[in-house]
Amino acid sequence: MNDRALNIPVEQILEPRTLLRLVNRDSIEYMEMRDSLIANGFLNSISVRPAKQPDMYEIIDGLYRFTISREIGRKTIPCIIKEDVDDDKFLEMQLQANAQRPLTTPAEFANQMRKMLTRKPEMTFDELGHLIKKSPKWIGERLGLLKLNVDARKMVDRGEMPLSSAYMLAKIPKHLQAKYYDSARTLPAKQFNALAAGVIKTYTEAVKLGKMEAFWTTEFKPHPYLRSLRDVVSEIENKQAGHLIVVAENCKTAIDGLDMPTNSGTKIEVLSTSLICSVKLPNFQSDFQFLILIPV
Secondary structure, X not given: OOEEEEEEEHHHEEOOOOOXXXXXXXXXXXXXXXHHHHHHOOOOOEEEEEOOOOOOEEEEEOHHHHHHHHHHOOOEEEEEEEOOOOHHHHHXXXXXXXXXXXXXXXXXXXXXXXHHHHHOOOOOHHHHHHHXXXXXXXXXXXXXXXXXXXXXXXXXXXXXXXXXHHHHXXXXXXXXXXXXXXXXXXXXXXXXXXXXXXXXXXXHHHHHHOOHHHHHOOOOOOOOOOOOHHHHHHHHHHOOOHHHHHHHOOOOOHHHHHOHHHOOOEEEEEOOOEEEEEEOOOOOOOOEEEEEEOOO
């Protein structure tokens, strides 16, 4: 492949027909890149290919820099022109350029990989992994994110849900996923993975036995578990959960607090030196648990 370096007028450059990710002008990445281009100019050329229109070029890699150049009024952009790049090779080069960029969201990258595999159905995960320097397992997990509901994908892209939890949530049938959003976001990944595995197993068994109605009930069942020492210390120092429990149980006096175990919706289990409380709070889909240490 013969490459050419050329300063190309901005008006002769086109945005790519297939976008890996949209330009977010409010992101820190965009603003930092803008400041750098204003202060230092281009440190690296963008990659383009000849477009179908005469004397026009389509961006392969460098959409952010191109967008900033138009915004700040640059006349030309240093480019590397890639000749003989068909649409399949174009997608490959986009994936390669963005595979090492953590700011490309997981869902965006998964969607682009799916496009590549759709265009080349004979391509294996091993071959795609060699192309983008990723393992077949990594590719399979990322493609699994496309089974998530739209809301869940947004949570993953915003960093609100750990990827390992998102991988397991994606294995739960779509019509049941929303029920476990809060758990996927708040529980430790290891604990949520165990929860999701149980849901998947129960669902599979229900399908076999024809007992799907069990999955449409919303009965609240508290599930106590031991919080980490760091969480306990944080609660002692910052008192984040206690007032929520008191408000949820409508406690007015200290006696009301002592009577909480008899109120509906709350369960307090006494262990040797601690209390594990589980309560259903308003506007939360899952139960909320916390641990109280008892001085001895």
